[in-house]
Amino acid sequence: MSILLKLSALVDGLSVRLSYAAAVTVLLAALISAGNAFIRYGFDISSNGWLEIQWYLFAATVMLGAPAVLKFNEHVRVDIIYGKLRGKGPVWVDLFGLVVFLLPVMGLLAYLSWPLFMKMYLTNEMSGNAGGLIRWPAMLLLPAGFGLMFLQGVSEIIKRVAFLTGDLELNLQYEKPVQ
Incomplete structure (x- = not known):
């Protein structure tokens, strides 16, 4: 389990570093919009x-x-059932959602978006608008983003299983690893 937890920590670190890049893109978009x-x-x-x-x-x-957002457990969820669960119940619900919904959907979307990116990259597809940009850089964000979400989902599964096996302590109120 310790090797998997190290892998999880690497994925978590990558997600956090990329979130800093995402924060910069918000600033750039605001500056460009204002300009x-x-x-x-x-x-x-x-x-x-x-x-x-x-x-x-x-x-x-x-x-x-x-x-x-997934790593910090700030994603949207329906709390009708989740909020009433105690003990290991929320962890089991998380595991179910990650395994049954998140991983299959993110894997499928990454798989389906990759050929679209490759087509745009190989043909150097341009926007149909006058003065528009090449499209492949934006399209690359789809398989990359879905792939990164898949990896973060795997990391979250590792942490939940480690909690259930007693190898990792979680603060169950927020389901974040105890620092």
Whole structure:
């Protein structure tokens, strides 16, 4: 179990580092949006490229930040049943959701989005808008983001199983590893 917990820690570290990149993309998108609005309304100059880069940055925010949201257990869940469970109940619900829903969906989406990325990359597909950008960098975020979510899901499963076997202590109120 210790090797798996080390793997989990590596995945957690990667998710946290990528969440910093996601935070930077939020700042960049806000600056570009403000700059674009200023130039458009102040000088009556506009470019579709500026709008598209904002979309790309938003995609990066979501796809690079989502694994950290899962790691910190800040994701959305329905608390009707989960909130009433005590002891190991919430951990079992988490395990069920991770194994039955998260991993299959993230694996399938990564698998299905990879050929789309490859097609765009190989053809160097451009946006249909005048002044638009190449599309493959944004499309790369899909298989990468889904793959990262899959890895973070595996990390969460490792931690939940380690808790159930007594190899890791969790603060059950927040289900975060005790520091």
